[in-house]
Amino acid sequence: MLMNTPREALGAERLDALRKELKARGLDGFVIPISDEHMSEYVGGYAQRLAWLTGFGGSAGTAVVLTDPAPQPAAAIFVDGRYTLQVRDQVDGRLYAYESIPQTSVAKWLEAHAPDGAVIGYDAWLHGVKWAETVDRALAGKGGKLVAVDSNPVDAVWQDRPAPSAAPALVHPDELAGESSEAKRAAVSEWLAGKSLDAVVITALDSIAWLLNIRGTDVERTPVALSYVIARADGTADLFVAEEKVTPQLRQHLGNSVNIQPRDRFVPGLEELAGKRVSVDPERAVGAIFTVLRGCGATVIEERDPTVLPKAIKNPVEQQGHRDAQKRDGGAVSRFLHWLSVEAPKGGVTELSAAAQLEAFRKAGSDLRDLSFDTISGAGPNGAVVHYRVAEETNRTLEPGMVYLIDSGGQYPSGTTDITRTVWIGPGEPAAEIRDRFTRVLKGHIALAMAVFPKGTAGSQLDVLARQALWQAGLDYAHGTGHGVGSFLSVHEGPQRIAKSAGAQGGTDQELMPGMFLSNEPGYYKTGEYGIRIENLVLVEPRTIEGAEGEYYGFETLTHVPIERKLVDRAILNDVEIGWWNAYHAHVLDVIGPQLDGGAKAWLKAQCAPL
Template identity: 45%
Template sequence: MSFQTFEDPAGGGDHAARLQALRDVMRDQDLSAIIVPRADVHQGEYVAEADARLAWLTGFTGSAGFAIATLDRAGVFVDGRYRVQVRGQIDLRHFTPVDWPETRPSGWLREALPQGGRVGFDPWLHTRREIETMETALQGSSIALIALEGNPVDAIWPDRPAPPVGAARIHPTELAGETSAQKRSWLAAELKAAGQAAALLTLPDSISWLLNIRGSDLPKNPVVQSFAVLSDSGHLALFADSAKFDDDLRAHLGNEVSILPHDALSAALIDLEGPVRLDPGSAPEAAFRILDDAGTDVMRGPDPAILPKARKNAAELAGMRAAHHRDGIAMVRLLAWLDAQDPASLTEIDVVRRLEDLRRDAGILDISFDTIMGAGPNGAIVHYRVTEMTNRRLSGGELLLIDSGGQYADGTTDITRTVALGQVRPDAVQPFTAVLRGMIALSRAKFPKGVAGAHLDALARQFLWQQGLDFDHGTGHGVGAALCVHEGPVRISRASDMALESGMILSNEPGYYREGSFGIRIENLIVVAEADAEPGRQMLGFQTLTLCPIDRRLIDRAAFSANEVAWLDDYHAWVRQELRDHLDPAEQAWLDAATAPLA
C-alpha cells in the first residue's frame, strides 16, 4: 500500500541552476525556447516520479500546467486552481506565474520572441491537437515549433528516477461486469464497421479497463502504464514491461493478447496496415508523425474505450455503491472523532493519518489522491497538499476543508466536506449556504437526453453568482470504477460539450475560496440515471452515491427553500439508515445529531 507522504513533493533542489542548464541545452540546439509540460507519454493527469519534469525544473507540483523557458524569461502557466499554490512553490526571481488559459502560450511566445524563433518540444509529451492549435495560433509570427529527438530536461536530470515497474493484477469479471474478450470483440466490431484496421490506445486507464487488469505503476491510480494496438480482429498488442505480468495474469489475458516491450511500439507502428484510428486529443504527436512518415492512413477518432468505460454497467455500479458504503462509515467515524477533540490538539497531518487509518479498517487498497486537509487559510488553496513545512495546527473558530477518497477493490471514492471547528465563524455561513444550495440544485436536476455538462454547470453556481461570488474550477469531473478518480471525457463545466449518458459517474463539487481566510467545498459523487418523463420524451437525472452528513451548523436555514430542506433531510435520513448500524454507540449518537432534520 502507498499512502500519503508529507514531504515537499517537488523534492527541493536548485531550480535556478536547473533553468540555467536547460538554457545551455537551448543554446547548443539553436533553440529560442523550450516547452516543459506536466505530462507523460500517456497524457495522464498523474505522472510517475520519472516523468515529473515540470516539478523538477520549477518546483511547481500541481496536477496541471506547463512552463515555457526562453533565454531570458521563464513562465509557469497555471489555471485558477493553482494560482495561490504556484506563488508559494516557485522561485519568483527566476520564474513568473502566468494565468492560463487567459494567457495562451502562443500569445506569450509572440510577446517573448517578437522577431520569431525556434521553440522546442518533446513530441511524445504533447497531443496532435495541442500542437496543431499552437501552430495555427502562431501563424504569421515567424515562430516555428521544433519536434525534438530527445527530451531536453532528461538530458540535464542526472539522478532521474527509473520508470515504474509495478505489478499488475486481475480485475475480476464479477466486478468488471464483462470479460476482456467480450469488450475487445465489440470494440473490434466497431473498428471494422468504421473501416479501420486498428486503433492505437494510449490512455492507461482505457487499456486497464479493456483488459480487466489493474496496476501499481502510479500511486493512487491503479493503472498499468502501457500502450496498446487493438486490431479489427480483436487481437491486442500490449506494449509494457513484461515484468509486470505473472503467469496467472498472462493466462487471464489469453492468447489474443500479446505482450511486447515498451520500446517496440515505434517499430510496430511503422509496420501497421491502415487505416489506424488515433485520438488527436489524447494520442501523442510522435505517434502521428511515425504513421505519417510510414505513409500509413490515419483516421482521427476518439479512443474507442473511453465512452464505454465512462458508461458504468450494473456490476460496476454495484461495486461503486458498496465502496461508498464502506467509505461513508470511515468518514462518519472521522467526523465524530474530530468533533470530540480539542482542535488545538491536532494538526492537519494528524487528521489525515486518522482518516487513512479508518479507511484501512474499511478495506482500502490505497487513497485515490493525496488528501486535501486545509485548515483556515490553507483551505483556500484549491488543491492544497499538506507537507511537514505547511502543516497547520487546527484552531477553534476556523473551517477545515477535507477532500479525500479511497481506492477499493470494487470502487473509487471522492468526497469533500467542510466543517466548523468549534464556534462557527459568521462570515462563512452565507457562502457555505450558497455552495450547498448549488450542490443540491445539481443533485435534483432533471434534464433531457443530449444535455452536456456545460448546460448544467450554472445550476451549481447560481447562488454564488447572486452574491457576486464564484469558483475557479469545474463543478464536476468523471470518476472511474476502481480506476482513476479523475476520468474523461465527461465533465460538468463551462467547457464541456460531452452529452451525459446513463451510468456515467461524476463529482458534484461547487466551492468558494477566500484567500488568506478559508475555503469551502462540498462534494458528492452522482451517477446519471433515467428519470421520469412524459410519454415520448426521455429525461435523465442524478442519483447520489456518497454517504456522509453535511455540516448543518454552517447553514443559514432562512435562505433554504422548502424543496432544499426536503432534499437535505431526505439525504441525511438515507445516510443515517445506511450507516447507523455499523457504528459504535458514541458514533451513532453523533450521527443522529448530525443528520437530524433541519429545524
C-alpha cells in the same frame, strides 16, 4: 524576498543547468508540461519534470523556459484557476512569470516573448498534435519554429531521475468488471469494422486497463500499468508492456488473442501498420505517434478512443460495486469527522495529521488499495487554495474558530471514491458571512442533486444550477462543478463534465447518459481566509415522469456522509431544500449507522437529525 533558502537556490540552479543544455543543443527555448507518454493527468515519478524543475506540485501546468535569461520574462509557468494561489506558494516568482489559463496560453506567450526566428524545442512524446500545430503557427508568425527533440533536455540534467515502475500488471477479475475483456475487444472490433478501419492505437492508461481488465501500481493514486495497445479489426490486440510486468496470471487472463510484446517494441509495432487505416485519438495520444504512423505510410483517421464512452457508462456490476465502495468509504469518513469533532477543538490537530488520520480510518476498513488522489487538507486560508497540497512548510494547525476543508478519496477494487466536506472547528459560532457562503454552496449542491433533465442534456447545460445562489450574491468559483469518475480507475474521467462551456476547465458537449458517475462539487473561496466545497458523487439514472414526452434523467446520490450543519443558515433554505437535506441525512443514518458504535454513532445521529 531574498533567495536564501535551499529550495529557492536549487530552483535557480536547475533552471541554469537546463538553459546550458538548451544552448548546447541550439535551442532558444523549451516547453515543459506535466505529462507522460500517455497524456495522463497524474504521472509517475519518472515523468515529474515540471515539479523537479520548478517545485510546482499541482496536477496540471506547463512551463516555458527561454535559453537567454536576459529578456524579461525569460520563463513562465501556466496554470488554471485551480492553482492560482498554489503556484505562487511553490514557484519562485523571480524565476518564472505566473500566467493564467485560459486568459493566455503557451502559444500566445511565445508569440509575445520569444525572440524573432526562435527555435523552440518540445518533446513530442509529451504533447498532443493539435497543441504542437497551434504553437508552431504562433512562432511562424515571427519567423520561428517548434521542433521536436530527439531526447528530453530536462532528463539530461536531472541526475537522480527515478526509473519507471517495474511493478507487475494485475488482473482485474470479471466479477468486478462486469464484462470480459474478450467482449470489450469484440465491441472495439465491431467499431473498427463499421468505420472501415484496420486498427486503433490506444495509449490512455485507463483505457487500456478497462479494455483488457487489468490494473497496476505504476502511477500513484491511479491503478494502471504503463503500456500501449494496438487493437485490430479481427478482435486481436498487441499489448506493449515491460517484460518484468508480465506474470503467468496475466498471460492466462489475456489468452491467445492478445500478443504481449516488450514496451520498447511499440514504435516498430506502429511502423508495421504501414498501408493500414489506423484510428488515433488526438485528445489522448501524443504527437509522436502521429509522426511515426504518417512517416511509415499509414492512413491516420482521427477518432475518439472507442473505449472512452463505454468505460464512462458503468454496467450494473460496476454500479453496485461503487455503491459497496461508498458504503465502506462513508463509514471511514464519518468515523474521521467524529474524531475531528473531538480532537480538533483541543488545538493539537494539523492539516498533515488530519489527512493521515483519515487515511488510517480508510485502511482500517477492508480492501483499500490506495488513495484516489493526494488528500486536500486545508485549514483557514489554505482551504482557499482550490487544489491545495499540504506540505511541512505550509502545514497549519486546525484552530478553534476556523473553517477546515478536506477533499479525499479511496481506491477500492469495486470502485473509486471522491468526497469533500467543509467543517467548522468549534467551539464558538461561525460568522454570518461564512454561514451565508456555505449555505449558498449548499443550495447549489442541492439544486444539482435534484435536477431532472431530458435525454441529450450536456453537463454544461446544468452547471448554472450549482452557481445561481452564489451568482445572486455576486460570487463564483474558478473550477468545474463536476467531473466523471472511473471504476477502480481514474478519479477524473471523461468525457462527461459539469462545467461552464468555456475555459481550461470548461464543459463538454458530451450528453449525460444513464450509468455515468459524476461529482457534484460547487464551492466558494475567499483568498487569505477560508474555502468551502461540498462534494458528493452521483449516478445518472432514468427518471419516470407521468405524462413525460420523451426520456428524462436525474441523479442518484452515491456518497453517504453527513454535511456540516453548524455552517448552515436555515433561513436561506426553502422548504424543498430542507426536505432534501432531511431525506439525505436519514439515508446516511440508515447506511452508515450500522457501521458505527459508541460515541461515533451518537455523533452521527446528532448530525443526521432533521434540520
